[in-house]
Amino acid sequence: MRRTILLIAGLVIVCALLVWGLERASTADPSRSRSLWTTVRVCSDPNNLPFSSARHDGFENRLADLIAREAGTRVEYTWWAQRRGFLRNTLNAGLCDVVIGYPTGSDAVRTTIPYYRSTYVFVTRRSRRLRVQSFDDPRLRGLKVGVQLVGDDGANTPPAHALSRRGVISNVIGYSVYGDYRSNSPPSAIVAAVAHGDVDIATVWGPLAGYFAALQPEPLDLVPVQPPADDHLPETFDISMAVRAGDTARLDWLDRFLTNRKAEISRILAAYHVPRVDEDHR
């Protein structure tokens, strides 16, 4: 008898959850979702953890699953290395409809409202007790400093610019963001370099640093770089989802999705140790 009551209670809870779930989904208008998303076609890098991977174990894969659940369909990937030509060969070629992570306000695409804001961080071994917080720290002149390198003409990561304009040059070691594409997450070598002691300190984009620092057996400290902007060069960036220019229907849908699912998105980002500097997140 008692067991039956428990079973009924359990069924009631399940039914309640189902109804609640349907109500939640209905906020996104299921008929509209179906016409927009036959499948959720995502443009993604197959080898770029913690963001995405062909094994679906990046946080952008988890966010894509969340979109698909909301839209009542499944995810379909177009894989392409996220490098020069990525947008042209994927999103803008019409092979897929959404890029899960892209800097807010980029000219080449339409971006949604930002769903997180992160920062470049100083990464050090905790045992070194360096606690460098600012590019103006004079100790940076004497330490071996790792920076992420980008080879686009005239372009580089903001910490590389911030250091060079302070004359911190000859003790700086570059780690290409392209890395070795055969390895698991090519841009991650810079975090391992800190853990192994190849460099004393490194400046790394937050999501990459957070995820790979947590995987190192050696405890690492992550400190947001200061100042957060150096003249016109920002060290913090808002990240959005992106659609093709003109695709306002999906843009509006995603904006509502990001607003409605804020808490779940935050939980996913936290599970991947993404350092965040969103004002309302603090």
Place this chain on the structure above:
Amino acid sequence: MKYEPKPIAAAQGVACCDVVNRGAVYDGGTLFYNTLDNRTVALDAATGKEKWVTTLGDINKGETITMAPLVAKGKVFVGNSGGELGVRGWFTALNASDGKIAWRAYSTGPDKDVLIGPRFKPFYEKDRGSDLGIHTWPGEAWKQGGGTSWGWVSYDPALNLVYYGTSNPGPWNAEQRPGDNKYTAGVFARDADTGEAVWFYQMSPHDLWDYDGVNEQVLVDLPINGTTRKTMLRADRDGYLYVMDRTTGEVISADPFVHITSRQGIDLKSGKPIENEAKKPSVGSVVRDVCPAAPGGKDWQPTAYSPRTGYLYIPANNLCMDFEGVEASYIAGTPFVGANVRMYAGPGGNRGEFIAWDPVNRRKAWSIREEFPVWSGVVVTASDVAFYGTMDGWMKAVNARTGEPLWQFKTGSGIIGQPITYRGPDGKQYVAVLSGVGGWSGAIVAGGLDARDGTAALGFVNAMTDLPKATTRGGTLYIFGLP
């Protein structure tokens, strides 16, 4: 007959600069060419059967090969691409018979890696010293210093010297690599058998503008001040036409063939460029009216020389650029900032020019203004006709002595290929060209880029917004019979 090289599919999107191949070469019944994933392939030209394949680099590390090899004296000469991805540039010689690596010379690092030894005698003081491939860089930056060689190779059988240029330094910004950044953005002369460096001349020490030094070397003997000299003609990215002594590396003259503001001249005594300090870029600052723009007075599209007219025919760009603040970009999940570059037509409003240059008298003999950058090669015949193509698809023939237009034909797409001429099995003369727009200048059409985003294709889209109205994508080989 068909041979499929089957490049590594996993490398899709990994190559720095799109899917590019600058051609194959033929020698003694064998066809030689390079693949994007760093293989040099030798095929039996009659059967298509593979003779040998040698892998020279790793695309997963950003290294690619886009250049056409040169075969001379039993060797195949090959260089790499990928300076933007932190690659260390090299140039290598393979045995044409079996594909074994005979020698490899790096563009940065210690003298032993650059194959610099007792025979190395640069003409200018500025290019002399030991281990400059290390000492002209901060820290270990030379290890990722660029200086790849993705352009054209020349060979002088009498001197047994092989000549090639090196690309711009990378991937650091200029302020992050103080020093001359040897041996990037210059030209090497090497012994074809051993690879030993004989001389080097750096056109762009500490390059600021993406002025790769990979343009072709035209080897001709010219009467200079009453004596015949073994010269090398180089229409460089920096906009100067260099007449050099190819035995010593001396610059005999260096004159602007396009409008130049980035430099005030080349000091022939020291061999150094006189930089225009007002035009130096730095991230976050605004600098306007930098000419030539990054693609240079001429990019890799080769010139042609006629021993009959004595002119060098230059397919030129007339482009300037502005740096206006910064733009955010994104690669491999990492946001970064770069200069917001916009390119546009230089003085006169035309973006290209087809120039007949007199290298002995150091002057433009005549020129034809073109709406778009002239991004095709040139062929000039013994009957004094010069052929070239335009980005809006016209194949043109002009009088090589006067520039008078003789004939033109509208092909299906823009022309960025190299015209050739040959005698057919029927004894008649033909001119062939591949029509199909693309590359850096044509990316707006080939890549379907948005004309509203002027900074796309590293700022080139801004100068090409009207190209999609003038042509469409293509890929057709046109063969014209001469009457």
